[in-house]
Amino acid sequence: MCPGCTTALAIEGVTAVQPGQPPRVDLMEDAKRTLAGPTLPDPQKPGEKPDDEPLYAARKKIYPQNVSGTFRRLKWALLIVGLAIYYFLPFVRWDRGPNAPHQAVLIDIPGRRFYFFFIEIWPQEVYYLTGLLIIAAMTLFLMNALAGRVWCGYLCPQTVWTDLYIAIERWIEGDRRKHLKRDRQGWTFDRAARAASKHFWWLMIAWWTGGAWVLYFADAPSLVKDLATFQAPFVAYAFIGILTFTTYALAGWMREQVCIYMCPWPRIQAALTDEYAFNVTYRYDRGEPRTSLKKAAALHANGQPAGDCIDCLQCMYACPSGVDIRTGPDVACIQCGLCIDACDAVMAKIGRPPRLIAYDTEVNIERRKQGLGPLYKIVRTRTVLYAAIIVVVTAIMTYTLATRHNDGINVIHDRNPLFVRLSDGAVRNGYAIHILNKTLETQSFVLKVSGLADADVEVIGSEARSGGDPVIDVGPDQSREVRVLVTTHQRLGSEASIPVTFTVVPAKGGMAANAADHFLGP
Amino acid sequence: MDDRTEDDRKLQPQIATTGHEWDGIRELNTPLPRWWLWLFYATIIWAIGYWVVYPAWPLVSSYSKGIINWHSRDVVATDLAALQAQRGPMMAQLVSASLQDIESTPELLDFARALGGRAFADNCAPCHGAGGGGAKGYPNLTDDDWLWGGTLADISQTITHGVRSGDDQGHQGSMPAFGRDGMLKRDDIIVVADYVRSLSGLSTTPGADLARGAKIFADNCAVCHGPQGKGNRSVGAPNLTDQIWLYGPETKTIIDGIWNGHGGVMPAWGAKLDPVTIKALTVYVHTFGGGEK
Numbered sequence: 007m008c009p010g011c012t013t014a015l016a017i018e019g020v021t022a023v024q025p026g027q028p029p030r031v032d033l034m035e036d037a038k039r040t041l042a043g044p045t046l047p048d049p050q051k052p053g054e055k056p057d058d059e060p061l062y063a064a065r066k067k068i069y070p071q072n073v074s075g076t077f078r079r080l081k082w083a084l085l086i087v088g089l090a091i092y093y094f095l096p097f098v099r100w101d102r103g104p105n106a107p108h109q110a111v112l113i114d115i116p117g118r119r120f121y122f123f124f125i126e127i128w129p130q131e132v133y134y135l136t137g138l139l140i141i142a143a144m145t146l147f148l149m150n151a152l153a154g155r156v157w158c159g160y161l162c163p164q165t166v167w168t169d170l171y172i173a174i175e176r177w178i179e180g181d182r183r184k185h186l187k188r189d190r191q192g193w194t195f196d197r198a199a200r201a202a203s204k205h206f207w208w209l210m211i212a213w214w215t216g217g218a219w220v221l222y223f224a225d226a227p228s229l230v231k232d233l234a235t236f237q238a239p240f241v242a243y244a245f246i247g248i249l250t251f252t253t254y255a256l257a258g259w260m261r262e263q264v265c266i267y268m269c270p271w272p273r274i275q276a277a278l279t280d281e282y283a284f285n286v287t288y289r290y291d292r293g294e295p296r297t298s299l300k301k302a303a304a305l306h307a308n309g310q311p312a313g314d315c316i317d318c319l320q321c322m323y324a325c326p327s328g329v330d331i332r333t334g335p336d337v338a339c340i341q342c343g344l345c346i347d348a349c350d351a352v353m354a355k356i357g358r359p360p361r362l363i364a365y366d367t368e369v370n371i372e373r374r375k376q377g378l379g380p381l382y383k384i385v386r387t388r389t390v391l392y393a394a395i396i397v398v399v400t401a402i403m404t405y406t407l408a409t410r411h412n413d414g415i416n417v418i419h420d421r422n423p424l425f426v427r428l429s430d431g432a433v434r435n436g437y438a439i440h441i442l443n444k445t446l447e448t449q450s451f452v453l454k455v456s457g458l459a460d461a462d463v464e465v466i467g468s469e470a471r472s473g474g475d476p477v478i479d480v481g482p483d484q485s486r487e488v489r490v491l492v493t494t495h496q497r498l499g500s501e502a503s504i505p506v507t508f509t510v511v512p513a514k515g516g517m518a519a520n521a522a523d524h525f526l527g528p
Numbered sequence: 529m530d531d532r533t534e535d536d537r538k539l540q541p542q543i544a545t546t547g548h549e550w551d552g553i554r555e556l557n558t559p560l561p562r563w564w565l566w567l568f569y570a571t572i573i574w575a576i577g578y579w580v581v582y583p584a585w586p587l588v589s590s591y592s593k594g595i596i597n598w599h600s601r602d603v604v605a606t607d608l609a610a611l612q613a614q615r616g617p618m619m620a621q622l623v624s625a626s627l628q629d630i631e632s633t634p635e636l637l638d639f640a641r642a643l644g645g646r647a648f649a650d651n652c653a654p655c656h657g658a659g660g661g662g663a664k665g666y667p668n669l670t671d672d673d674w675l676w677g678g679t680l681a682d683i684s685q686t687i688t689h690g691v692r693s694g695d696d697q698g699h700q701g702s703m704p705a706f707g708r709d710g711m712l713k714r715d716d717i718i719v720v721a722d723y724v725r726s727l728s729g730l731s732t733t734p735g736a737d738l739a740r741g742a743k744i745f746a747d748n749c750a751v752c753h754g755p756q757g758k759g760n761r762s763v764g765a766p767n768l769t770d771q772i773w774l775y776g777p778e779t780k781t782i783i784d785g786i787w788n789g790h791g792g793v794m795p796a797w798g799a800k801l802d803p804v805t806i807k808a809l810t811v812y813v814h815t816f817g818g819g820e821k
Binding site for chain 1: 559560561562563564565631632634637638641657658659660661662668670671672673767770771772815816817818
């Protein structure tokens with residue numbers, strides 16, 4: 007059928023419904039509702055009081071139509087790559103020797119370690135997470151300043167899983183038209199069987215999603231075995247259950263409602279965007295006034311203006327959020343680009359140039375209306391600022407990660423008593439010393455105290471010495487706290503507070519770690 | 529009045545407002561989604577279910593118990609049992625290991641110090657201070673001067689049976705009240721106090737008769753404190769020649785001690801604490817820094 011005729015048919019459909027007839031889901035009615043926008047109720051009729059407006063709006067079921075084109079292909083590619091990483095990454099092995107797990111990506115909560123290929127993060131290094139979050143936020147801002155809601159349209163898990171669920175839905179219940187027709191026919195055995203099958207597959211995907219999630223928190227192959235034999239800890243089953251439910255509910259039932267009502271990002275990005283940012287845009291300067299093919303030909307013949315938009319509603323049918331892109335920027339629009347593909351297909355059929363809907367900027371539409379050429383401004387204050395922050399934070403992170411120590415030392419001076427007078431008049435201070443060994447072998451550390459003349463250093467529970475200095479063994483990938491006593495026979499001034507430095511040097515050689523503290527006297 | 533621009537009108541032909549207007553600013557009518565309302569109802573139903581299942585409502589003399597009979601004290605008991613189970617293997621080692629073995633095994637030492645530290649804070653810190661630093665009349669446990677001995681065995685004995693605690697095996701013996709009980713005259717006490725100060729090299733009153741002080745000391749004090757004043761641990765007599773003073777080195781304090789005597793009391797903790805806790809406490813006190821081999 008010619009897309010341009012759809013509207014005409016639709017109007018016939020509407021008029022055919024007689025008063026008193028039960029309301030039906032109808033192609034045309036659906037289109038009319040979608041035209042009104044996904045969230046807004048029907049426009050106020052004259053004379054109707056505002057108080058009669060509904061306080062709560064029911065969700066309008068969306069039947070997104072399948073499209074093919076550049077953006078659809080891009081979305082499939084990102085979906086396949088993203089989901090493949092998510093589902094299979096826990097099974098990737100990484101040899102770390104006998105004293106650490108062999109999983110490339112592992113969040114070891116009981117052991118308080120995070121492993122990411124060659125990087126191992128200890129809890130006190132959580133600032134790397136802070137840095138990552140800053141980079142992530144700034145990347146989001148930068149993407150938004152350059153090309154709008156790239157995250158929402160292509161990368162957000164909500165979008166990716168919803169896309170997958172819609173694909174399953176189409177596969178079982180048919181594309182838009184078939185699905186609508188089936189729904190209109192009421193409950194038949196065929197429809198029930200298809201619905202059951204759809205929910206079964208949705209639940210299977212949801213279950214696998216939850217299952218993959220828990221694999222990041224334990225050794226994946228053995229956890230899979232434990233899960234299958236019901237030997238896994240309860241918390242694993244609980245989290246699989248929770249994630250199965252959230253995936254099924256959010257991607258199967260909630261869909262665009264998540265983006266419109268639950269996610270804060272649409273609101274934030276609306277405040278961050280500007281007139282130079284590329285957004286999925288209906289080029290109304292070219293499309294308006296919209297009119298059918300025949301009428302357009304007539305108008306052109308009379309020398310009157312007619313736009314390229316033939317009001318075929320294909321952009322709306324393709325939209326997973328039920329948005330009419332032609333109404334301008336919309337908080338519900340995730341900018342997935344599927345309307346571009348839909349419109350391009352129509353433009354190709356009717357022999358008009360593509361990209362009536364395209365990634366475009368507000369500035370260029372205005373300039374075209376004034377007969378000016380396009381103006382692209384990638385380098386703007388905000389993009390430079392976002393990029394600079396990303397570069398600086400990445401540089402700092404890389405530098406600190408590359409130069410970080412494999413060992414560490416923390417010192418806490420005894421709070422009570424601050425110092426001890428011994429029977430021969432010597433003064434002693436007690437310290438709790440925490441030594442970190444981030445290598446994957448047992449290491450011996452030589453403890454040296456500098457800054458205090460005539461200092462005698464003793465470690466409780468460790469007699470070993472190397473050249474007079476105490477030696478402390480710390481197990482692989484572990485930390486150890488020891489009590490250290492520093493005694494001096496030196497005559498101290500009144501209320502002495504002498505800066506001292508504690509140094510641990512790996513006995514086998516390597517980077518030394520320092521910590522500063524004080525030696526206090528009477 | 530419709531004051532939208534032409535483009536606005538073209539792009540958003542239908543826009544619902546609440547009809548409210550303030551200084552030309554109109555309020556869009558954006559109703560909440562209905563599922564939000566359902567969630568709200570669901571929370572109410574959840575709350576009712578919660579009241580039925582868990583303790584919830586105060587009644588006149590009691591409260592509604594809930595059908596699963598949940599009680600926060602049961603949770604505490606379960607948690608404590610889980611803690612004991614978790615500590616079990618280390619606890620068993622602590623019970624069987626000797627005090628020396630505990631100190632030479634790093635894991636056991638850490639465990640004993642952690643356990644001992646808690647017990648010390650609960651039971652010992654009121655007198656000996658949070659870090660064992662002591663106070664006037666309450667010995668400092670972190671130095672190397674011990675009234676009753678500083679080996680592991682000595683410390684264990686002192687903790688278990690106490691000092692002048694009424695326990696048969698506790699440490700006995702006290703400093704007599706030489707002045708109050710008329711054993712020494714006032715000026716003898718003043719002279720001997722000066723002599724005691726001289727033992728650890730402290731200044732004495734100008735013109736003090738230290739020879740007479742030494743005579744008085746030999747006749748009255750050396751029985752317990754030893755001929756050189758080095759003390760005697762079997763009766764808890766302090767060493768008077770070192771730098772550590774339980775009550776203070778001032779002449780007045782020493783005179784006061786000789787006149788009125790001393791006899792501080794430490795309870796016998798064996799009656800209150802279990803043997804493992806005392807073991808852990810012993811190790812903890814021993815590793816303050818002053819422990820003797």
